[in-house]
Amino acid sequence: MGTIQTGRCAGSARDIGATIKQLDRHVRLERRLVRAGDVLYSAGMRFTSLHIPDSGFFKVMNLTVDGYEQVVGLHLRGDWLGLDGIAERRYGCSAIALDVGEIWSLRYADLLAASEREPAVLSPVLEAMSHRICRDHELMRALEKLPADIRVADFLHGWAGLLAERGLRTDSIILPLTRTEIGSYLGLTLESVSRAFSKLERADVIRIDSRYRRNIEIPKLSALSGFARGNGARSVH
Amino acid sequence: MGTIQTGRCAGSARDIGATIKQLDRHVRLERRLVRAGDVLYSAGMRFTSLHIPDSGFFKVMNLTVDGYEQVVGLHLRGDWLGLDGIAERRYGCSAIALDVGEIWSLRYADLLAASEREPAVLSPVLEAMSHRICRDHELMRALEKLPADIRVADFLHGWAGLLAERGLRTDSIILPLTRTEIGSYLGLTLESVSRAFSKLERADVIRIDSRYRRNIEIPKLSALSGFARGNGARSVH
DNA sequence: CGATGTCTTGAGCTCTGTCAACGGGCGTGG
DNA sequence: CCACGCCCGTTGACAGAGCTCAAGACATCG
Numbered sequence: 298m299g300t301i302q303t304g305r306c307a308g309s310a311r312d313i314g315a316t317i318k319q320l321d322r323h324v325r326l327e328r329r330l331v332r333a334g335d336v337l338y339s340a341g342m343r344f345t346s347l348h349i350p351d352s353g354f355f356k357v358m359n360l361t362v363d364g365y366e367q368v369v370g371l372h373l374r375g376d377w378l379g380l381d382g383i384a385e386r387r388y389g390c391s392a393i394a395l396d397v398g399e400i401w402s403l404r405y406a407d408l409l410a411a412s413e414r415e416p417a418v419l420s421p422v423l424e425a426m427s428h429r430i431c432r433d434h435e436l437m438r439a440l441e442k443l444p445a446d447i448r449v450a451d452f453l454h455g456w457a458g459l460l461a462e463r464g465l466r467t468d469s470i471i472l473p474l475t476r477t478e479i480g481s482y483l484g485l486t487l488e489s490v491s492r493a494f495s496k497l498e499r500a501d502v503i504r505i506d507s508r509y510r511r512n513i514e515i516p517k518l519s520a521l522s523g524f525a526r527g528n529g530a531r532s533v534h
Numbered sequence: 535m536g537t538i539q540t541g542r543c544a545g546s547a548r549d550i551g552a553t554i555k556q557l558d559r560h561v562r563l564e565r566r567l568v569r570a571g572d573v574l575y576s577a578g579m580r581f582t583s584l585h586i587p588d589s590g591f592f593k594v595m596n597l598t599v600d601g602y603e604q605v606v607g608l609h610l611r612g613d614w615l616g617l618d619g620i621a622e623r624r625y626g627c628s629a630i631a632l633d634v635g636e637i638w639s640l641r642y643a644d645l646l647a648a649s650e651r652e653p654a655v656l657s658p659v660l661e662a663m664s665h666r667i668c669r670d671h672e673l674m675r676a677l678e679k680l681p682a683d684i685r686v687a688d689f690l691h692g693w694a695g696l697l698a699e700r701g702l703r704t705d706s707i708i709l710p711l712t713r714t715e716i717g718s719y720l721g722l723t724l725e726s727v728s729r730a731f732s733k734l735e736r737a738d739v740i741r742i743d744s745r746y747r748r749n750i751e752i753p754k755l756s757a758l759s760g761f762a763r764g765n766g767a768r769s770v771h
Numbered sequence: 772c773g774a775t776g777t778c779t780t781g782a783g784c785t786c787t788g789t790c791a792a793c794g795g796g797c798g799t800g801g
Numbered sequence: 802c803c804a805c806g807c808c809c810g811t812t813g814a815c816a817g818a819g820c821t822c823a824a825g826a827c828a829t830c831g
Contacts, residue, residue: 359671359672359675361675363764365679367674367675367678367679369671369674369675380663380664380667381664381667381668381671382664383660383661383663383664384661384662384664384665384668385664385665385668389667389668389671390671409653409657412649412653412656413653416646416649416650416653416656419649419653419656419660420646422660423620423656423659423660423663424620424621425621426617426620426660426663426664426667427617427618427619427620427621427622427663428621429667430617430618430626430663430666430667430670431618431621431622431626433667433670433671433674434596434606434618434626434627434670435596436674437604437606437670437673437674437677437721438596438598438604438606440674440677440678440721441604441677441721442602442604442721444818444819445818445819475776475777475778476777476778476779477777477778481678484674484677484678484679485819485820486819486820486821487777487778488778488779488780488819488820488821489818489819489820490778491778491779491780492779492780492819494778494779495779495780508827508828509828510777510778510779510827511777527600681786681787682786682787712808712809712810713809713810713811714809714810722787722788723787723788723789724809724810725787725788725789725810725811725812726786726787726788727810728810728811728812729787729811729812731810731811732811732812745795745796746796747795747809747810747811748809748810772831773830773831774829774830774831775828775829775830775831776827776828776829776830777826777827777828777829778825778826778827778828779824779825779826779827780823780824780825780826781822781823781824781825782821782822782823783820783821783822784819784820784821784822785818785819785820785821786817786818786819786820787816787817787818787819788815788816788817788818789814789815789816789817790813790814790815790816791812791813791814791815792811792812792813793810793811793812793813794809794810794811794812795808795809795810795811796807796808796809796810797806797807797808797809798805798806798807798808799804799805799806799807800803800804800805801802801803801804801805
């Protein structure tokens with residue numbers, strides 16, 4: 298089911314190409330290349346633009362007063378970034394590229410202006426936001442109650458789901474995240490993530506490359522989702 | 535700081551009266567009375583309308599496949615409910631009144647239609663959604679890393695903040711929630727919530743009515759927020 | 772080569788969930 | 802009126818999942 302990533306809310310990224318084409322008719326779109334570590338925007342900055350990855354992976358993180366960083370979102374092609382800045386006119390999070398990628402950006406003011414002439418340009422934004430709210434709810438649920446290994450299994454399964462939606466292979470994936478980042482996203486320490494990976498490997502639902510530990514093979518997605526749904530040695534009551 | 539409820543994202547509920555008046559000029563608003571336990575909408579129902587409490591408290595919950603219920607949101611005057619239904623045309627959660635209250639409802643289709651003539655009617659929706667995303671992020675952070683007593687302190691402080699925003703007393707509040715519901719919202723068991731309350735009382739930052747345990751006195755809000763920021767006997771590293 | 776960052780694994784400890792007992796408020800029904 | 806049951810809340814004892822601390826392996830880069 299992949300509650301952590303894909304959830305039951307599907308759709309927004311389906312044909313982002315069409316959405317972009319549609320938007321392009323009414324709003325000035327900027328296209329930009331980014332590399333790993335590039336900051337799209339950071340928390341506290343004045344909000345001006347929304348961003349849509351065309352390729353590459355991005356993490357969105359919240360830094361707290363005491364310096365602790367938390368990953369609150371992971372995004373790829375077709376997602377909308379920066380939506381949290383609309384209300385306060387100031388980005389609430391930072392968005393950082395995890396690898397090379399391309400991104401479209403558009404000024405929110407332009408979008409609003411365009412909506413005066415063509416109200417439909419806002420629909421994808423409304424949908425993306427609604428979508429995000431659903432996802433966040435599912436993530437919360439996972440954070441609250443699921444044991445560590447299930448969270449990680451669910452995360453992997455969800456990640457594979459994202460790739461599948463975009464027509465990419467899911468039997469052999471490369472995570473653009475460190476164990477620390479995954480842990481931050483899932484509310485675990487890096488050690489717990491590592492142990493969960495090992496456990497999944499021992500349970501024969503994934504294989505971890507012995508050299509490059511972020512290369513994960515998932516021979517049978519169904520085995521992984523089976524594990525994620527609560528068959529990790531304990532039935533969840 | 536009240537990360538759980540109020541967060542750093544303020545505003546949406548500020549003058550909901552003005553927003554409603556504005557909306558009323560373009561969309562048919564329905565006003566309805568609800569009582570404790572009334573269901574505004576439930577998960578899976580076809581999405582038709584958005585709802586805005588005028589008074590009363592509402593909980594939004596997600597039920598999972600295995601029957602487990604989780605509170606993912608608490609709402610009162612000026613919040614928007616049902617936003618998670620936009621993307622999928624189907625409500626993702628259930629919204630239930632916690633006490634008597636009044637609520638405005640408007641059909642989403644009407645809203646979109648109105649936006650053709652008056653694009654500005656969508657701004658409050660965009661802001662409310664953006665706002666919600668911010669809040670959810672802050673809640674996630676709390677769920678991930680904070681110990682139980684801090685979560686509860688933060689929750690209470692946030693709750694008081696919500697009341698304060700709306701001009702209500704904060705030195706003596708009545709929670710419209712059971713310990714179980716609070717726990718579900720915070721990712722804790724009812725026992726842990728109860729213990730946290732007791733601890734807060736022992737630490738002299740709140741007083742719990744000995745008869746009606748949901749009546750909480752908060753003599754000094756600053757003491758509570760101090761506790762919430764990490765002085766609950768242990769400094770958070 | 773050493774330095775650094777990432778990842779794994781182990782050992783101990785702590786927090787919170789689980790299970791259980793108990794008390795109080797409230798409604799129902801004798 | 803009291804008895805009863807139900808729901809809510811508190812508290813204790815215990816066990817277990819995950820965090821902390823620590824050591825070590827491996828890859829990359831200067």
